[in-house]
Amino acid sequence: MSAFPARDKVAIAxxxxxxxxxxxxxxxxxxxxxxxxxxxxxxxxELSDVDGFITTPLFPSLGTHAxxxxxxxxxxxxxxxxxxxxxxxxxxxxxxxxxxxxxAVNAIHAGAAxxxxxxxxxxxxxxxYHQNSTPQAAGREQWxxxxxxxxxxxxxxxxxxxxAQRYGAxxxxxxxxxxxxRKNGARNAWSHWKGKPLxxxxxxxxxxxxxxxxxxxxxIPVDGxxxxxxxxxxxxxxxxxxxxxxxxxxxxxPLRLRAPSHWPYDDMMELGEIMVERxxxxxxxxxxxxxxxxxxxxxxxxxxxWMELLGIAPRGEAHRMIADGGIDSxxxxxxxxxxxxxxxxNGRMHGTPQMIECYLQLARRAGEQQRDVSLALACQGVPQMxxxxxxxx
Amino acid sequence: MTDEPxxxxxxxxxxxxxxxxxxxxxHELTMAQCGNCSTFSYPPDPVCLACGSFxxxxxxxxVSGKGxxxxxxxxxxxxxxxxxxxxxxxxxDVELDEQPGLRMVxxxxxGMDVPLALDDRVEACFEDLAPGVAVPAFRLADE
Ligand SMILES: [Zn+2]
Numbered sequence: 001m002s003a004f005p006a007r008d009k010v011a012i013a014x015x016x017x018x019x020x021x022x023x024x025x026x027x028x029x030x031x032x033x034x035x036x037x038x039x040x041x042x043x044x045x046e047l048s049d050v051d052g053f054i055t056t057p058l059f060p061s062l063g064t065h066a067x068x069x070x071x072x073x074x075x076x077x078x079x080x081x082x083x084x085x086x087x088x089x090x091x092x093x094x095x096x097x098x099x100x101x102x103x104a105v106n107a108i109h110a111g112a113a114x115x116x117x118x119x120x121x122x123x124x125x126x127x128x129y130h131q132n133s134t135p136q137a138a139g140r141e142q143w144x145x146x147x148x149x150x151x152x153x154x155x156x157x158x159x160x161x162x163x164a165q166r167y168g169a170x171x172x173x174x175x176x177x178x179x180x181x182r183k184n185g186a187r188n189a190w191s192h193w194k195g196k197p198l199x200x201x202x203x204x205x206x207x208x209x210x211x212x213x214x215x216x217x218x219x220i221p222v223d224g225x226x227x228x229x230x231x232x233x234x235x236x237x238x239x240x241x242x243x244x245x246x247x248x249x250x251x252x253x254p255l256r257l258r259a260p261s262h263w264p265y266d267d268m269m270e271l272g273e274i275m276v277e278r279x280x281x282x283x284x285x286x287x288x289x290x291x292x293x294x295x296x297x298x299x300x301x302x303x304x305x306w307m308e309l310l311g312i313a314p315r316g317e318a319h320r321m322i323a324d325g326g327i328d329s330x331x332x333x334x335x336x337x338x339x340x341x342x343x344x345x346n347g348r349m350h351g352t353p354q355m356i357e358c359y360l361q362l363a364r365r366a367g368e369q370q371r372d373v374s375l376a377l378a379c380q381g382v383p384q385m386x387x388x389x390x391x392x393x
Numbered sequence: 394m395t396d397e398p399x400x401x402x403x404x405x406x407x408x409x410x411x412x413x414x415x416x417x418x419x420h421e422l423t424m425a426q427c428g429n430c431s432t433f434s435y436p437p438d439p440v441c442l443a444c445g446s447f448x449x450x451x452x453x454x455x456v457s458g459k460g461x462x463x464x465x466x467x468x469x470x471x472x473x474x475x476x477x478x479x480x481x482x483x484x485x486d487v488e489l490d491e492q493p494g495l496r497m498v499x500x501x502x503x504g505m506d507v508p509l510a511l512d513d514r515v516e517a518c519f520e521d522l523a524p525g526v527a528v529p530a531f532r533l534a535d536e
Contacts, residue, residue: 062472130472138405142414143436146404146528147499149484150473154466158486158498162464165511211467257434257442262498264463264486 003284004248006109008392011236011243012359013115014043014229020192020347023124024223029070031225032079032121039117039227044240050229052089052113053080054100055120060350061221062151064133065125074121074225089113095252097351097380098387102249104230115231120352124221144260153218153299155261156382157210160301162265164212167316171212174300175203176322178216181297181338184329185345185353187369192222192347217300222347226356244362244393247375248283250275251387263382265305272309272383283390285375287311292361292376293335294354296386297342303327306379307337339369351380355389362393401475403526409437412453417527422517423453424491433492458517459534460489463496465509481505485531487515500530507533 016038018031040047053076059067069078076090089112093099097120104116130151137146144150163169182198185191198216206215236243253271258264280286287310295306304318312335313321321327329336340357343349358376360366374393380386406414409425416423425437428450432443441449464486471477483501488494501509502518515531522528 128470128472132473134402135400135474136405137402139407140436141402142404142406142410144498145402145473146522147484147497147530148401148468148473148476148479148482148528149498149500153470154468154484157466158464158484161466162486165464208467208469210469213466257436257438258496259436259498262486262496264496 004282006105007283008245008247009233010105010108010230011233011245012228012363012391013045013231013236013239013243014241015039015356015359016042016227017190017352017356018225019190020222020224020349022192022220022222023126027071028121028123028223028225029074029078029082031223032074032119033082035225036079036083036117036119036227039119039229042241043229043231045115045229047083047085050085050115050117051087052104052107052116053087054091054093054104054116054118056095056097056100057092058094058096059123061125062130062132063125063128064131072123072125087113089116096386097355098249098378098389099251101230101246101355101389102251102387105246105249108230108232114235115229117227117229119225119227120350121225122222122348122350124223124348129221140260144262149259149261151261153213154210155263156299156301157213159263159265159268161212163301163305167319169319172204173319173323174214174217174304175200176325176327177297177300177303177338178203178344180327180329181342181345182216183341183345184339185341188341188346191341191345192220192224193341193345213299213301216344219298219343219348222349224347224349226349226352228355228359241365242363242393244359244391247285247390247392248279249387249389250279250282252381252385255384268305268383269309269315272305275383275387276309279388279390285390290375290377290390292358292371292373293337294340294342294357294376294378295337296351296354296379296381297338297344298348298350298381300344302382303338303342305383309383310377310379312337351378351386354378354380358391362391401522402473403522404528409451414526416453416455417519417529418525420519420527422456422458422529424456424489424495425451426454428452433495435495435497456489456491458489460487460515462486462509462511462513462515463488465501467505483509485515487531497529499528501532502530503533
C-alpha cells in the first residue's frame with residue numbers, strides 16, 4: 001500500500017493558545033472567539049479568509065452537569081454564527097483532536113475548504129468533574145456502575161496496575177512523568193501550572209485517587225482553548241510563518257466489546273500497535289525516523305504506554321527508562337516526550353499542548369526551547385480511543 | 394455482603410439483560426451465551442462479536458463464578474451515590490474460567506487488608522442492594 005495521497009499537502013499556518021485557567025471569568029465561547037481570532041491573525045490571515053471550522057466538541061465529563069453549547073463546549077455552529085460567518089465546511093466530529101486534524105487535511109486536500117480553523121475548547125464545570133448523581137445504572141452502566149466501578153480514573157488505574165504487576169513497576173514509577181510534565185508546563189506562559197513545577201515530595205504527599213493512581217497522575221480540569229489554522233501547503237508558503245505539514249495521521253480503531261470504564265492494558269497495546277503501523281505506512285516512515293515524538297499524558301500511565309507503542313522503550317521497560325531520567329527534556333541524551341508539559345503540566349487540554357509543541361519546533365518558533373527536529377509526532381488519548389498525527393517541515 | 398438497603402445506582406434490566414438480573418437476584422452468576430456459536434459475551438451486545446451473528450439469541454447460562462485476578466484498584470472517591478460509606482474499597486478485573494478473555498470488573502469484598510497478586514483465585518458472590526436486586530462481586534478463593 002502506498003503512502004497517503006494527501007501526505008504533506010496540508011499545513012499548519014498559525015495557532016493560538018488561550019491562557020489555561022482553573023475557572024474562567026469569561027465564557028468558554030468567548031474564550032474560543034478570542035483564541036480563534038488570534039490564531040487567524042497569527043497565520044497572517046483575515047476572518048474572511050476562513051471557510052471552514054472543525055472541532056471535537058466532546059465535554060469529557062461523566063458527571064451530572066448542565067452541559068450547554070457555548071459554555072461547556074463550543075460547536076462550530078455556535079462559533080460560526082457568533083463570528084458572523086457561514087463557512088462552507090464545518091464539522092463537529094466525535095472523538096479526539098487527531099480526528100479533527102485528519103478531517104481538515106481531507107477537506108482541504110479535496111477542495112471542500114481552503115482554510116480551516118481546527119480548535120479545541122475545554123471546560124471545567126466546577127465541583128467534582130466526574131461525580132454522577134444518577135439513582136439508576138441504566139444501559140451500559142448496568143455492567144459497570146452497578147458493580148461499583150465507574151469513570152476514567154478507575155479505568156486507567158486498572159490498566160496501569162495490570163502493567164505494573166506484570167512488569168514489576170514500582171508504586172512510585174509514575175512520579176517522573178508528572179514531575180517532567182510539570183517542569184515543562186511551568187515554563188509556558190499560558191499554562192495553568194506556569195511557574196509551578198512539582199517536586200517529588202509534593203507528588204508523593206498527594207492522595208491516591210484510585211490506587212496506584214495519585215492525584216498528580218491526573219490532569220486538572222481547566223477552561224482553555226487552542227486553535228490552529230490549516231491550509232494547503234502551497235498556500236501556506238505565502239504566509240508569514242514557516243509551514244508545518246501534516247505528513248500522516250492515524251485514528252482510533254473499533255474498540256473491543258467491554259463493560260463501561262473497562263480499558264484493559266492489552267486492548268490499548270493491541271489496537272495501538274495497529275494504529276501506529278497505519279501511521280507509519282501512511283507517512284512512508286519508520287518509527288526510528290520520528291525524531292520528536294510527543295506522547296499523551298491526560299493520565300500519567302498513558303505516556304508510558306505510548307512510549308512503548310512508539311518503540312521509544314521496549315514493552316514493559318518504559319518505567320525503567322523514565323526512572324533513569326530517559327524523558328528529561330534538560331538532558332541531552334534523553335527523549336523529551338513531554339516537552340510541552342502536556343496535559344499534566346498545563347491542564348486538561350486533550351492533546352493540544354503536544355500539537356503546539358510539534359508545530360512550534362517545526363516552524364522554528366520555539367525560542368529558547370528550539371531544537372533541530374524534522375519529523376514530530378503528537379499523540380492523543382487512550383491509544384485505542386485517540387490517535388496520532390505526524391508533522392514535518 | 395450487606396443486608397441494609399443502600400442508595401447505590403440500581404441496575405436497570407433491559408429486554409436482553411433481564412435474565413441476568415433475575416439470576417443475580419437469586420445469587421447466581423450467568424453469562425450471555427451466543428445461540429449460534431456458544432461463545433460467552435460480557436456484556437451482551439446486539440451482535441455476537443465471536444461469530445458475527447446479529448441475532449445471537451443470548452441465553453444466560455449459569456457459570457462457575459470462578460476466575461483469576463488480572464488487575465485491581467482501590468476506589469477512594471464517591472463518584473456515584475451510595476458508596477461513600479464503603480470507601481475505600483477494592484475492585485478487581487477478573488477473567489472467568491469459562492473462556493479466555495471473558496472479563497468483568499466488580500468489587501472484591503475481602504476488605505482492604507488482604508494482599509493481592511496477579512492470578513489470585515476468586516469466586517463470585519453477591520451484594521444485595523435492594524429487595525430483589527443483587528449485583529455480582531467477588532471474594533478470594535482458596536484454590
Ligand atoms: Zn456467536
